[in-house]
Amino acid sequence: MEGMKYCPYCDEEIRSEAIRCRYCRSRLTSFDVGRWHRSHPDRRLAGVCAALGSALAVPVAAVRLAFVVLSFVHLIGPLLYGGLWLIIPQRPGEDSLLERGLWRVLDLAAILSGRHNRPPTPPSLWEHPAA
Numbered sequence: 836m837e838g839m840k841y842c843p844y845c846d847e848e849i850r851s852e853a854i855r856c857r858y859c860r861s862r863l864t865s866f867d868v869g870r871w872h873r874s875h876p877d878r879r880l881a882g883v884c885a886a887l888g889s890a891l892a893v894p895v896a897a898v899r900l901a902f903v904v905l906s907f908v909h910l911i912g913p914l915l916y917g918g919l920w921l922i923i924p925q926r927p928g929e930d931s932l933l934e935r936g937l938w939r940v941l942d943l944a945a946i947l948s949g950r951h952n953r954p955p956t957p958p959s960l961w962e963h964p965a966a
Contacts, residue, residue, distance in 0.1 A: 854892045862892055874926045883919045 840851045845859040855862055871890050873882030884902060888895035905912030921933040930938070 871923055873920075873923050881916075881920045882925075883916050883923060886923050887919070 838851050839848050840853075841847065842849050842856040842859060842861065842863065844861040845856060847856065847858040849856055849858070849863075853863060871886060873886045875882060875885035875889050877888075877895055878885040879899075884898040885895050887893075888898045891898075902912045902916055905915060921936075922931050924931040924934075
């Protein structure tokens with residue numbers, strides 16, 4: 836049947852867009868690299884909560900509430916939010932702000948040391964070399 840796949844945990848047939856298996860309740864897409872981006876339609880400030888909610892298959896409101904609660908515990912919430920804003924890319928397949936900043940620092944260090952021979956485009960951390 837088209838649009839169906841098998842659960843890797845219980846081997847039951849489920850819909851291909853399922854986030855959880857309806858039989859064993861296992862999460863199927865929580866660490867799918869393509870889901871980790873901040874350009875979701877339900878983003879508000881910087882898209883971090885929407886990215887976490889989508890990637891971990893939890894409601895975005897619950898993630899936002901968790902950040903608010905963590906804000907009252909030694910300001911862990913804003914620090915974690917800022918760190919994830921640097922790490923999670925804006926769009927799928929794009930480099931994150933942290934990666935772009937590190938590439939700029941490496942370029943500057945190579946120019947200052949006189950060894951500027953890095954390829955013009957940085958290799959993506961998400962792509963695997965062809966075997």
